[in-house]
Amino acid sequence: MIRMTLTGLLATALAGFACQVSAAQLTIGFSQIGSESGWRAAETSVSKSEAKKRNVNFKIADAQQKQENQIKAIRSFIAQKVDAIFLAPVVSTGWDAVLKEAQAAKIPVVLLDRDIDPSGKELYLTAVTSDSVHEGEVAGDWLAKTVGSKACNVVELQGTVGASVAANRKKGFDTAVAKHANLKVVRSQTGDFTRAKGKEVMESFIKAEGGGKNICAVYAHNDDMMVGAIQAMKEAGLKPGKDILTVSIDAVPDIFKAIxxxxxxxxxxxxxxxxxxAFDAIIAWKDKGTVPPKWIQTESKLYTAADNPQKIYDSKKGLGY
Amino acid sequence: MALRLPRSGVPQVLAFLAILAINWTVSPQFFDIRLQDGRLFGSLIDVFNRGAPVALLSLGMVLVIATRGIDLSVGAVMAISGAIAASLADTHPLPVVLAAALGAGLLCGLWNGLLVAVLGIQPIVATLILMVAGRGIAQLITEGRIVTFTAPELVWFGGGSVLGIPAPVAITLGMLLVTLILVRGTALGLMIEATGGNARASALAGVGTTAMTMAVYVWCSLCAALAGIIAAADILGADANNAGLWLELDAILAVVIGGTSLFGGRFSLVYAVLGALIIQAMNTGILLSGFRPEFNLVVKAVVVLVVLLMQSPRLSGLGLLLSRVSK
Incomplete structure (x- = not known):
């Protein structure tokens, strides 16, 4: 019995050792913007757990929304001779100098979530971002498929005026909806990406459209505005999800509670x-020399009541949203 | 004495009625009111209901401005009190929740009052400190996420009603009455005006100017804390990043539209509240109109300009002159 345990232990230790040797643990530094939103906090905690899964020595530097802190962090990563640097750029310009330093030190840089100015394309290995135009399209396609050939008046809660995400999510949705003559966006106003404004704007939409009777669906550029709009519908005596269909973007935990x-x-x-x-791209590049595409687009997955929302809520709740 | 119009409130009342009339033309059902779940429901009710938080803020702000001060921290105080109320709501009884949230407001007011009245720091700088730091405090309390709650007692502050009147409106009306009685029913209002008119002369005449200044900042923060509770109850959660954001500017605007001078002295509580309603009537009208959102701020700026021009003594003097010339 004891011998068996011992051999077992020895085998595990050996296996562990072998694994260590073959993978030559990577050290990767991540210059994160800061904790500007719940999504950002979730991104940080998910990146930690993904690093653990791949046995990567992962260092995160919090820039507190300042570019100079990010540049400092990148310089310190270069000095530490890390194997790769992840960067979530707080602004899109002003990275040329520091990225050239990284290039001179032969350290690949991967952009996360946001892109930088096109002039610096050769300065980074790849960018992992979502396509917000495509997000709007996915939302629009779902709506078109769900209502079928029925005529449907849609009201839209836009994000902050001037924000590129808001413009893109509007563009994508408009493109998808334009293919179906029965779908019409009748009202569109900004809810500033917040619950309170989403609720206020929805209240006025309901009144302006015959107490909500002329509205068949709401499209919100983020889930928070939708959570506010759902309250407005309930207070007006309507049944959100039944009287008025809802589709929004982001997939924060609270929307799964509503679903x-x-x-x-x-x-x-x-x-x-x-x-x-980003980890997978770096590992493939280091191990096999595979050059990743310049843009890795993340999946814009659609969730509905069929996807066990309660379970997703429970799993997302702890991520820091 | 026709030139004394600004004090009479005629421009404010006219502006309010004019905006309501415009809203009615862009949205014919504007004045439709019905009962929904025992609560009045309609666009006009929205104006009062959505205007309540800024009206509450302007109630405190007008007193601060009357002493020749300004309070930039009210939006941040709203965020703090909302964050505290939402974090405690599901685990503590309502009196504890209210005491903690309003107590935080009281502390914020004492802090502002201390900086302005005792240490003599300029109000705009003194309250800027809490404006910036306060939102940070609120974010610390909520840990940067939206803290939601379900306790029906606290939900009442946003979604409840008194005799069909939405709770935020009823609370604001109550606070207006209390403030009116406190300020106009006693000599307090006179002393506040004296402090703002000439602090030194008032102090020499025996007015406790330090205490007066302290008191108005405390009252202002208390009003803001109450507005914060309403804002949190409205969305069933505390959003520290956005609750009360930029509302200090709306409150100052409401006071100015209400005819109170930023140079202190005479003030009007009722017209400050009316100023807040004018701003909200405009917001609601824009939402009902179906304009593209890019126009929101432009429309708002034009209306505010017109309302302020209506109050300008120079301009009404000019009008008088022109009418004399034409005769």
Missing amino acids: AAGEANATVELTPDMAGP
């Missing part, structure tokens, strides 16, 4: 797992 309760219909995920594909 589980039958008060929301669909959400398109902006995945917080940007680091996972």
Whole structure:
């Protein structure tokens, strides 16, 4: 018995050792923007767990929303001779100098979640981002498929005026909806990406459209505005999810609670797992020399009541959203 | 004495009625009111209901401005009190929740009052400190996420009603009455105006100017804390990043539209609240109109300009002159 345990232990130790040797543990530094939103916090915690899964020595530097802190962090990663650097750029310009330093030190840089100015394309290995135009398309396609040939008046809660995400999510949805003559966006206003404004705007939409009777669906550029809109519908005596269909983007935990309760219909995920594909790209590049494409697009997955929303809520709740 | 119009409130009332009329033309069902779940429901009710938080803020702000001060921290105080209320709501009884949230407001007011009245720091700088730090405090309390709650007692502050009147409106009305009685029913209002008119002369005349200044900042923060509770109850959660964001500017605007001068002295509580309703009537109108959102701020700026021009003594003097010339 004892001998068996001992051999077992020895085998595990050997296996562990062998694994260590063959993988030559990678050290990767990540310059994160900061904790500007719940999504960002989730991205940080997911990137940590993805690093653990791949046995990567992962170092995160929090830039507190400042570019100079990010540049400092990248310089310190270069000094530490890390194997790769992940960067979630807080702004799109001003990276040339520091990225050239990384290039001179032969350290590959992967951009996460946001792109930088096109002038610097040769300065990074690849960018892992979501396509926000495509997110809008996925939402629009779901709606078109769900209503079928029925005439449907849609009201839209836009994100902050001037934000590129808002413009892109609007563009994608408009493109998808334009293919179907029975779908019409009748009202569109900004809800500033917040619950309170989403609720206020929805209240006025309901009143302006015959107490909500003329509205068949709501499209919100993020889930938070939708959570506010759901409250507005309930207070007006309407049944969100049944009287009025809902589709929004982001897939934050609270929208899954609403979907589980039958008060929301669909959400398109902006995945917080940007680091996972980035790790895979770096590992393939180091091991086999595979050059990744310049842009790795993350999946914009659609979730509905059929996807066990309660379970997703439970798994997302702890991520820091 | 026709030139004394700004004090009479005629421009404010006219502006409010004019905006309601415009809203009615862009949205014919504007004045439709019905009962929904025992609560009045309609666009006009939305104006009062959505305007309640800014009206509450302007109630405190007008007193601060009357002492020649300004309070930039009210939005941040809203975020703090909302964050505290939402974090405690599901685990503590309502009196504890309210005491903690309003107590935090009281502390914020004392802090502002201390900086301005005792240490003599300029109000705009003194309250800027809490404006910036306060939102950070609120974010620390919520850990940067939206803290939701379900406790029906707290939900009442946003979604409840008194005799069909939405709770936020009823609370604001109650606070207006209390403030009116406190300020106009006693000599307090006079002393606040005296402090703002000429602090030194008032102090020499025996007015406790330090205590007066302290008191108005405390009252202002208390009003803001109450507005914060309403804002949190409205969305069943505390959003520290956005609750009360930029509302200090709306509150100052409401006071100015209400005819109170930023140079202190005479003030009007009722017209400050009316100023807040004018701003909200405009917001609701824009939402109902179906304009593209890119126009929101432009429309708002034009309306505010017109309302302020209506109050300008120079301009009404000019009008008088023109009418004399034409005769």
